[in-house]
Amino acid sequence: MNWLSISSGAFITAFALYCVAFLLYVIAVIGRKWKNREPEGHLRKWGRIAFVFSSLGLAAHLVFFFTRWAGAGHIPTSNMYEFLTLLGMAIMIAFTILFAIYRSPLLGMFALPLTVLIIAYAAVFPQEVQPLVPSLQSNWLRLHVTGAALGEAFFAVGFAAGLMYLLRVTDYNDKSASARRSQRWLEFSLYVLIVVAGFIITVFAFRGSGYEASFVQENLSIDARGNEQLTTQTVEYQLPPIVKPHDSEPVSIQPFLGLDRPLFEAPGWMNGVNAGRKLNTVIWSVISGTILYGLLRLLARKPLGAAIHPLLDGIDPDDLDEISYRAIAIGFPIFTLGGLIFAMIWAEQAWGRFWGWDPKEVWALITWLFYSAYLHLRLSRGWHGLKSSWLSVIGFLIVMFTLIGVNLIIAGLHSYAGV
Amino acid sequence: MAALFENTKCECGHQNPPDTTLCESCGKPLGEEALSNRPLEMRYDGVARRSQKANPNLIDRIWNFFSSVKVAVVLIVITLIGAMLGTIYPQENTFINFDPAYYEENYGLAGKIYYALGLSHTYESWWFITLLVMIGASLVICSLDRVLPLYRALNKQQIRKHLQFLTRQRVTYAADLEGGDEEWTRKLAEQLRKKRFRVAAEQTALLAEKNRFSRWGPYINHIGLIIFLLAVLARAIPGWQLDEYVAVREGEAVPIPETNYYVKNIDFEVEYYSDDEMPDRLKGTMRPKRFETKAELYVCEANCGSTALEPVLRKVKTHDILVNDPLEYKGLKLYQFDYDTTPRLKAVRPVLMDLKSGESYGPFELSILEPESEYELGPYRLKLITRFLDFTVNASGEPANLSSQPNAPAFLFLIQGPDLPAEGETFFYFPIQTDRERFGQDLINGEMAERFDIRVTDMANVEFAGDVSYLNVRVDRALPFVFVGAFISLIGLVMGFYWQHRRVWLRIDDGRLTLGAHTNKNWYGLRAEVAAALRRAGLDVDPKSLDNGGKKE
Numbered sequence A: 001m002n003w004l005s006i007s008s009g010a011f012i013t014a015f016a017l018y019c020v021a022f023l024l025y026v027i028a029v030i031g032r033k034w035k036n037r038e039p040e041g042h043l044r045k046w047g048r049i050a051f052v053f054s055s056l057g058l059a060a061h062l063v064f065f066f067t068r069w070a071g072a073g074h075i076p077t078s079n080m081y082e083f084l085t086l087l088g089m090a091i092m093i094a095f096t097i098l099f100a101i102y103r104s105p106l107l108g109m110f111a112l113p114l115t116v117l118i119i120a121y122a123a124v125f126p127q128e129v130q131p132l133v134p135s136l137q138s139n140w141l142r143l144h145v146t147g148a149a150l151g152e153a154f155f156a157v158g159f160a161a162g163l164m165y166l167l168r169v170t171d172y173n174d175k176s177a178s179a180r181r182s183q184r185w186l187e188f189s190l191y192v193l194i195v196v197a198g199f200i201i202t203v204f205a206f207r208g209s210g211y212e213a214s215f216v217q218e219n220l221s222i223d224a225r226g227n228e229q230l231t232t233q234t235v236e237y238q239l240p241p242i243v244k245p246h247d248s249e250p251v252s253i254q255p256f257l258g259l260d261r262p263l264f265e266a267p268g269w270m271n272g273v274n275a276g277r278k279l280n281t282v283i284w285s286v287i288s289g290t291i292l293y294g295l296l297r298l299l300a301r302k303p304l305g306a307a308i309h310p311l312l313d314g315i316d317p318d319d320l321d322e323i324s325y326r327a328i329a330i331g332f333p334i335f336t337l338g339g340l341i342f343a344m345i346w347a348e349q350a351w352g353r354f355w356g357w358d359p360k361e362v363w364a365l366i367t368w369l370f371y372s373a374y375l376h377l378r379l380s381r382g383w384h385g386l387k388s389s390w391l392s393v394i395g396f397l398i399v400m401f402t403l404i405g406v407n408l409i410i411a412g413l414h415s416y417a418g419v
Numbered sequence B: 001m002a003a004l005f006e007n008t009k010c011e012c013g014h015q016n017p018p019d020t021t022l023c024e025s026c027g028k029p030l031g032e033e034a035l036s037n038r039p040l041e042m043r044y045d046g047v048a049r050r051s052q053k054a055n056p057n058l059i060d061r062i063w064n065f066f067s068s069v070k071v072a073v074v075l076i077v078i079t080l081i082g083a084m085l086g087t088i089y090p091q092e093n094t095f096i097n098f099d100p101a102y103y104e105e106n107y108g109l110a111g112k113i114y115y116a117l118g119l120s121h122t123y124e125s126w127w128f129i130t131l132l133v134m135i136g137a138s139l140v141i142c143s144l145d146r147v148l149p150l151y152r153a154l155n156k157q158q159i160r161k162h163l164q165f166l167t168r169q170r171v172t173y174a175a176d177l178e179g180g181d182e183e184w185t186r187k188l189a190e191q192l193r194k195k196r197f198r199v200a201a202e203q204t205a206l207l208a209e210k211n212r213f214s215r216w217g218p219y220i221n222h223i224g225l226i227i228f229l230l231a232v233l234a235r236a237i238p239g240w241q242l243d244e245y246v247a248v249r250e251g252e253a254v255p256i257p258e259t260n261y262y263v264k265n266i267d268f269e270v271e272y273y274s275d276d277e278m279p280d281r282l283k284g285t286m287r288p289k290r291f292e293t294k295a296e297l298y299v300c301e302a303n304c305g306s307t308a309l310e311p312v313l314r315k316v317k318t319h320d321i322l323v324n325d326p327l328e329y330k331g332l333k334l335y336q337f338d339y340d341t342t343p344r345l346k347a348v349r350p351v352l353m354d355l356k357s358g359e360s361y362g363p364f365e366l367s368i369l370e371p372e373s374e375y376e377l378g379p380y381r382l383k384l385i386t387r388f389l390d391f392t393v394n395a396s397g398e399p400a401n402l403s404s405q406p407n408a409p410a411f412l413f414l415i416q417g418p419d420l421p422a423e424g425e426t427f428f429y430f431p432i433q434t435d436r437e438r439f440g441q442d443l444i445n446g447e448m449a450e451r452f453d454i455r456v457t458d459m460a461n462v463e464f465a466g467d468v469s470y471l472n473v474r475v476d477r478a479l480p481f482v483f484v485g486a487f488i489s490l491i492g493l494v495m496g497f498y499w500q501h502r503r504v505w506l507r508i509d510d511g512r513l514t515l516g517a518h519t520n521k522n523w524y525g526l527r528a529e530v531a532a533a534l535r536r537a538g539l540d541v542d543p544k545s546l547d548n549g550g551k552k553e
């Protein structure tokens, strides 16, 4: 029996179940207003069915996790793919806990797409099991990664509830300047989520069609002995090159819709490993996200926020505010322990220092400081409702930047960082 | 405004300190609080705090500044933004050899500005440290300002509260009852006890309370943070920190700088992943699986640091040092940092050949690191003029050393003996065959190359040095305090977030029940609990209807 093949089967099962559960939550929430229905009863019944499916999804996800653990011989938390699937799983655990407290099917309508997006994003990264270098062979590291993921998952659920609050209270009939500003920002937040979806769809579409292009890039570096070294590197593209790497020559390019050579070259300061390719991916994501957004907008014939707003009619905004805060309050001690304290213990064991001001560490600290500001503002300055929900959105942005942005952008700009 | 309400005696007869907003005894709203109808500000049960004193003097002003949560949030946000700036470009401490021109060369003008502003060492800069110190001051003062009044308020609580105190709680309920007042009070007390409240009752009034300890959570958290911050700042104390690197070759012992310890590398081993343990993409790469140094730690008891006398060493600890598993001895820690398994010559035993006669003399022991200054070989004498460890020819054509690692050893000898000039002739010798060709030994030696050769005749006469293990030596005396602080802080967080302080007040006046309830967070849970208790006692209420608003600013 092969653990790893069971594991990848379970992954696909979980993904499919999550998608179904999402649709069921949508039916539970919007079906309340269908004819010949008693709204409360409908919500309760379909909410329960949806919860069964999302729990089955979580069960499959747990099977994925533990069979991969068995197959790889170490807990699967050591690369981007494994970490993001873990994060998706943690979000489902956090969601299940909050659902048990508040019994709000509505939360599922927002938490599930977030999970789906995150694990689809995970699948963009290489999925093979990798052997661990010695510094990663540490139980403290494992505790750190799982703890941080769980804490962040509660922040993610806080974000989902905060976003719901915003969609619930934003008044699309109000034409005042301040109302327009919050409408615009809310629309922009939705747009960003759609760009992420656009990115994932694009990557899979071109991967499915087997698209390839490659460049050779010349890199002048000065080694420790003061000798100049000219190294050439091949950069493989899986999306058609709109931008080519700095100082590079095409080797082969499959034409795509008449695009048979790059339109621009990446600027010189983007000298990191694969910086050109990453820029190209960002451009593609924005393009496909914008197209996707445009299509949805055409379908709805109004801002997406205004289209979602009526679905939330009759939901008490105070409850959403409470759920969002509660999620963050539960997550904060977990994040403190997992994201910072375990990380410090591990760093101390592996490197002899508990703190080294490495960008990833600093961003974990920033996340923590941000949420502590959120808690203080809420407790002592009475920042509830609108302000607090916006903070939960910004907070989640910081979380995602810490998890992904730091690796992709900060590390990518610096030639010293390989990942 | 405060002057208007100088008379601080409550109608219940209790004398309150000035600026109290809720009577300390019966809870009747006082001062401005009495003028509104909105839910009460219950944060510290309305007690006066030092920071609210009228007519502040300078010390009061400083106290007020640091005790303000608004200021704390501003400090936290500035620190957060400062920390972000430090991640834009790599910090100076990430370079082994830092070159100030780096930023401009790599990032142009932005890099130049970054460096000029000192952002290249954000986390050591005076302003960043000042921010941390200010947060620390704020933590101390802020907590002192609140914890004592809060303690006083919670320590002596009256059971029967003023009616307005109950009706202006955020959770409140009133109903007319059938049946005896005292009996109802007992019935409700019973239900609340079942929900694990501690209930204090007098005839027709009661106070039910639980989880008061969770109110101390934030303060315990803050105490932990203060200890943590102090510990971090204490690392600047001389002698509290040591951070050194030592390179130890197998079989050798080296002194650890700034201590009287020696570390010996008994054996170093590295193990790589085999191809079938790796995915296709990585096959054929040398990916280390584990590396370890079997180490012994010695303390030096005499002749330490003397060049003439052998130091007297006593073994104190043996440990296999692995990544994630350092050797620890009395606060000193040795970490596996890196290794070098490049084969390097330790010694050769070559012979001197007289090419004319075909005669050879030797072999003689030529240690790379510690060669003798003279060798007597048959009729000849070899005098060592100089030795290079990592031979190169520099820009001006002179022989030079590239590094102090024995990568390309070379020896310059003076040969004296029969048929040679009295002062002797020079002869360059490269023990490594490839160096001999690379640097053209025969060309350098000219005519001498036709008369003599120094060569190793047998691989048995070549001795390689062992692997080098690089160890990082650390002392961090602040470490226990850092972790104690972090742990206390965590306990405080758990206390404050996973339990909530809930109180329910109830009074029945001639068949009219009035209930008020308060919690420091999780109102949803409080409403559900109160509604459930009322329901069990026979009063059916919807939890949501207990809400008296109050979140609305």
Ligand code: HEM
Binding pocket: A369, A372, A375, A376, A379, A380, B043, B066, B067, B068, B069, B071, B072, B076, B135, B136, B138, B139, B142, B143, B146, B215, B218, B219, B221, B222, B225, B493, B496
């Ligand atoms: C970065 C450092 C800090 C962290 C992580 C932190 C964390 C916390 C947390 C988690 C709470 C509980 C919040 C809640 O119950 O929702 C809290 C409460 C509080 N913090 Fe901080 N804090 C920090 C710094 C400060 C500072 C500098 C002050 C000083 C003004 C301060 C003042 C307070 C106050 C007054 C409370 C409310 C206590 C209560 O009313 O029960 N905090 N803090």
